[in-house]
Amino acid sequence: MLKEYFNLAFVNISSRKLRSWLTMIGIFIGIASVIALMGLGSGLRVAIISQFDFLGSDILSVQASGIAFGPPGSGVVTPLSDELIEKIAKVDGVESTYNRWIESAIFEFNSIQSLLLVTSTPEGDKRRMFETMLNFKVKEGRMLRDSDTYKIVVGGNYAENEDTEEKTVFKRPIHVGDTVYIDEIKFEVAGVLEKKGNFMLDGAIILNENILLDIFGDDGTTDLIAVKVRNEKEMAKTKENLEKLLRKERDVDIGEEDFEVSSPQNILNALDSTLAGINIFVAVIAGISLLVGGIGIMNTMYTSVLERTKEVGIMKAIGAKNSTIFTLFFIESGFLGMVGGLIGVLIGLVLAYGGAFIGRLVLGVNLIQANVSLSLIIGTLVFSFVLGTLFGVMPAMKAAKLQPVDSLRSK
Amino acid sequence: MNKKPIIKLKDVWKTYEMGDIKVHALRGLDLDVYEGDFLAIQGPSGSGKSTAMNLIGCLDIPSKGSVYLSGQDISKLEESDLAQIRGKKIGFIFQQFNLINTLSALENVMLPMMFQDVPEAIRRARAEKLLKMVDLGERMHHKPKELSGGQQQRVAIARSLSVDPDVILGDEPTGNLDSKTGITVMDFLKKLNKEEGKTIIMVTHDDVLAKQAQKITYLKDGKVVTKSEIKRM
Numbered sequence: 139m140l141k142e143y144f145n146l147a148f149v150n151i152s153s154r155k156l157r158s159w160l161t162m163i164g165i166f167i168g169i170a171s172v173i174a175l176m177g178l179g180s181g182l183r184v185a186i187i188s189q190f191d192f193l194g195s196d197i198l199s200v201q202a203s204g205i206a207f208g209p210p211g212s213g214v215v216t217p218l219s220d221e222l223i224e225k226i227a228k229v230d231g232v233e234s235t236y237n238r239w240i241e242s243a244i245f246e247f248n249s250i251q252s253l254l255l256v257t258s259t260p261e262g263d264k265r266r267m268f269e270t271m272l273n274f275k276v277k278e279g280r281m282l283r284d285s286d287t288y289k290i291v292v293g294g295n296y297a298e299n300e301d302t303e304e305k306t307v308f309k310r311p312i313h314v315g316d317t318v319y320i321d322e323i324k325f326e327v328a329g330v331l332e333k334k335g336n337f338m339l340d341g342a343i344i345l346n347e348n349i350l351l352d353i354f355g356d357d358g359t360t361d362l363i364a365v366k367v368r369n370e371k372e373m374a375k376t377k378e379n380l381e382k383l384l385r386k387e388r389d390v391d392i393g394e395e396d397f398e399v400s401s402p403q404n405i406l407n408a409l410d411s412t413l414a415g416i417n418i419f420v421a422v423i424a425g426i427s428l429l430v431g432g433i434g435i436m437n438t439m440y441t442s443v444l445e446r447t448k449e450v451g452i453m454k455a456i457g458a459k460n461s462t463i464f465t466l467f468f469i470e471s472g473f474l475g476m477v478g479g480l481i482g483v484l485i486g487l488v489l490a491y492g493g494a495f496i497g498r499l500v501l502g503v504n505l506i507q508a509n510v511s512l513s514l515i516i517g518t519l520v521f522s523f524v525l526g527t528l529f530g531v532m533p534a535m536k537a538a539k540l541q542p543v544d545s546l547r548s549k
Numbered sequence: 550m551n552k553k554p555i556i557k558l559k560d561v562w563k564t565y566e567m568g569d570i571k572v573h574a575l576r577g578l579d580l581d582v583y584e585g586d587f588l589a590i591q592g593p594s595g596s597g598k599s600t601a602m603n604l605i606g607c608l609d610i611p612s613k614g615s616v617y618l619s620g621q622d623i624s625k626l627e628e629s630d631l632a633q634i635r636g637k638k639i640g641f642i643f644q645q646f647n648l649i650n651t652l653s654a655l656e657n658v659m660l661p662m663m664f665q666d667v668p669e670a671i672r673r674a675r676a677e678k679l680l681k682m683v684d685l686g687e688r689m690h691h692k693p694k695e696l697s698g699g700q701q702q703r704v705a706i707a708r709s710l711s712v713d714p715d716v717i718l719g720d721e722p723t724g725n726l727d728s729k730t731g732i733t734v735m736d737f738l739k740k741l742n743k744e745e746g747k748t749i750i751m752v753t754h755d756d757v758l759a760k761q762a763q764k765i766t767y768l769k770d771g772k773v774v775t776k777s778e779i780k781r782m
Binding site: 142146149150153448449452453454455456457458459460461462541542543546 | 603606608609628629632633635636637641643647648649650651652660661663664665669708712
């Protein structure tokens with residue numbers, strides 16, 4: 139018989155269209171904001187984690203602080219001097235190190251110029267370490283060798299069949315053998331990498347370090363030092379040792395560090411606690427708006443009971459029990475909640491994916507992504523149904539308790 | 550004929566309290582209705598006829614006295630039991646028709662059977678049959694607002710018959726109809742009484758209408774004043 143009750147509830151809701159829509163708006167807003175913000179938040183987390191994917195759990199990176207996620211020169215920082223590398227290599231717990239330079243350069247391809255970041259790959263023994271650590275694979279051509287001079291490898295965003303902004307800028311994909319110019323110096327493309335879903339790696343332009351230093355000059359400093367620890371369990375200890383050394387070398391006190399030693403894990407932890415904070419904030423806002431939405435449902439249902447007092451009387455006269463009347467109203471309010479939730483989910487999805495799309499257009503990075511999980515959708519739908527029924531209990535009880543004689547007499 | 554009354558009211562009192570004042574709507578009403586009767590309860594307004602009708606229809610319980618329906622005392626029952634009984638045994642026809650406006654004629658007729666958990670297919674078939682019987686086979690899917698008063702009252706008659714009740718209660722069933730459609734509706738009721746042997750109780754203040762019944766019980770001040778039987782040629 140439940141099917142018929144749902145039918146009746148649907149008939150009742152659709153015969154009061156305007157009011158039903160207005161009631162459900164309260165639910166839309168709450169559910170849509172939950173879906174949109176949580177979806178964007180978890181998408182952001184996935185995107186950020188993928189940025190660290192290439193760093194194994196046994197890797198620490200040392201950077202002069204202020205440049206952690208930006209190009210060098212974006213803050214007033216003291217660069218890391220080359221001598222540090224030798225000293226870091228000797229720190230207890232360190233297995234090996236390599237360093238990298240990151241420079242901005244005018245990159246020209248297909249007669250189109252653009253300002254891009256170019257980065258170095260270490261040579262000799264450390265090249266393999268770098269390539270394994272970043273898990274590079276070529277899609278086309280080959281990786282660089284020590285004997286290469288004016289050759290480069292480009293990231294997956296430049297390859298065929300990829301819809302990326304790099305492709306939009308240069309109007310066609312880059313293939314092995316193509317000629318490009320870096321600061322007006324001619325280079326040949328030796329390889330194109332597989333796409334990894336990491337905007338820094340996929341957009342990379344990689345040169346051998348000697349030729350990079352030739353072009354941009356070696357001032358005895360480096361932009362990033364990657365440190366592989368000997369034992370993963372000694373990560374924290376090694377990190378401390380490194381910090382101690384760097385404080386001494388750079389002559390700063392604890393708390394005034396102008397450098398940063400970071401492990402993927404502590405970046406993730408920081409990220410997670412930030413996201414957790416955002417999620418709590420979202421949950422509170424959404425909770426308030428859903429509470430308001432629920433009260434809206436309750437108000438509508440009370441009005442409905444008043445309006446339909448006569449109808450309740452008729453139904454009771456023709457044999458409806460109190461429990462029947464209760465169920466009818468109860469389902470109706472649950473229906474309001476669930477349909478409101480359903481539409482809220484749709485709006486939320488549009489907001490999340492649309493927001494991420496606009497974000498990518500405006501900021502030009504792939505970092506902003508939406509990731510709405512099925513469990514989030516199902517969870518919010520169940521929640522909105524429960525919300526509707528919860529706030530429908532009291533009006534439904536009121537309807538059920540109406541006296542048939544009195545309610546038949548009402549207008 | 551030695552019939553047992555299908556409805557029996559024994560010294561029934563109904564008292565309403567309005568602030569400090571007690572209003573006695575019924576003052577010791579005695580009434581017997583037998584199976585197959587077509588009874589009119591007549592009386593001026595305030596005579597207690599509507600209250601009597603509510604008690605007969607199990608919509609309310611008396612303050613004092615007993616109401617028997619098919620031998621069962623219903624005067625002490627709870628609302629949900631009363632709902633069960635009237636859903637099975639009583640069919641109502643109201644002055645205001647009292648159809649559910651959001652439902653079609655067919656759905657309105659199906660509704661009482663739904664409350665009795667009759668399976669959908671049976672409900673539909675029976676409702677269609679009843680609507681054809683009241684000459685509304687063509688208008689089954691119309692909403693009440695799309696039907697004339699007479700048609701609505703015929704839907705209500707079909708609805709009252711849907712659970713095959715023992716008793717049909719009409720509360721001024723032609724009160725909102727013009728005299729011509731009123732006669733059609735009355736003809737239906739008479740036909741039901743005659744051909745199907747349904748017990749029909751009709752409350753009215755109208756003399757002409759009351760004379761259409763077999764028996765008339767006249768109420769005044771909450772008591773039976775006269776009883777009469779109409780002999781037809």
